[in-house]
Amino acid sequence: MTDILDRLISTNLSYSDHRDLPRACASYVVDLRRLQPFSPRLRHLLICCIGLTGYSRFEQVGSAGFLELLDHLHIRGEDVAGNAYHWGNLLLTVLKSTEGIRGLPYGYWELLAELMISNRHILGRANCDPHIMETLEEAEEWGKLQWWFCTAWASWGPTSSSLKVADVESMALPLFRNQPGACQEIGRWMERLDRSDLEPFQRMCERANLGAVGQRTQ
Numbered sequence: 001m002t003d004i005l006d007r008l009i010s011t012n013l014s015y016s017d018h019r020d021l022p023r024a025c026a027s028y029v030v031d032l033r034r035l036q037p038f039s040p041r042l043r044h045l046l047i048c049c050i051g052l053t054g055y056s057r058f059e060q061v062g063s064a065g066f067l068e069l070l071d072h073l074h075i076r077g078e079d080v081a082g083n084a085y086h087w088g089n090l091l092l093t094v095l096k097s098t099e100g101i102r103g104l105p106y107g108y109w110e111l112l113a114e115l116m117i118s119n120r121h122i123l124g125r126a127n128c129d130p131h132i133m134e135t136l137e138e139a140e141e142w143g144k145l146q147w148w149f150c151t152a153w154a155s156w157g158p159t160s161s162s163l164k165v166a167d168v169e170s171m172a173l174p175l176f177r178n179q180p181g182a183c184q185e186i187g188r189w190m191e192r193l194d195r196s197d198l199e200p201f202q203r204m205c206e207r208a209n210l211g212a213v214g215q216r217t218q
Contacts, residue, residue: 026053027061033069047079051086055093067094067103074107077114084119088112101135106143113150117192120154133171142179149175149182150189153201172204 029049032038038046046069050058058066080087091112094100136145149171176183183205190201 025049026057029053030058030061030065030069033065033072036072038072043073044079046073047075048083051080051083051090054086055090059097063097063099063103067100067105070108071105075111076107077111077118080111080115084115088115088119091115095132098131098135101132102139109144109147109151113147113154113189116151116154117189137174140178142175142182145171145175146179146182146186150186153190154193173207176205 091108094104
């Protein structure tokens with residue numbers, strides 16, 4: 001099976017339009033979730049295939065099975081370091097649906113934040129849909145909301161006219177009050193951004209009576 005998948009990917013990469021791949025094997029790839037635990041080679045091939053394919057074709061063959069496959073793969077930042085653009089956009093596309101918001105495994109919210117912070121010049125701006133915030137707040141998914149806050153902040157920045165301070169605080173303050181340590185944890189990620197991003201965040205923490213996060217090392 002790994003040889004078949006390897007040939008599909010290798011053949012696909014020889015063409016300019018690698019989006020032809022999912023038409024042939026999206027359902028096959030999703031069904032491979034039944035073979036876990038995966039060998040290192042199969043896991044690597046699946047990660048490559050999914051990144052090249054994008055979400056829409058997998059959604060057509062069943063979101064639930066695809067999200068289960070992601071849960072088994074346990075993908076980390078180093079697994080997709082060379083393919084940040086495709087994986088970042090794939091995860092953002094997953095979150096356009098309520099099923100994706102509710103079903104995307106926790107680790108992928110963190111992965112998306114990491115990709116956005118490290119590759120904001122590549123990924124551009126995320127759609128900071130208030131529906132995502134509302135869904136997570138209603139479900140009291142404070143851990144996921146923490147990572148979505150990082151994604152939104154890294155994507156838009158506090159000075160963007162499209163992301164008002166009031167909108168950011170409407171997301172942040174309930175999070176800070178319900179997720180102990182969120183301010184400090186997010187602050188550690190924020191230190192990878194420009195000071196112009198970090199300082200407004202520190203002031204927001206202070207308004208939430210949680211104190212300032214650690215200062216950027218000079």
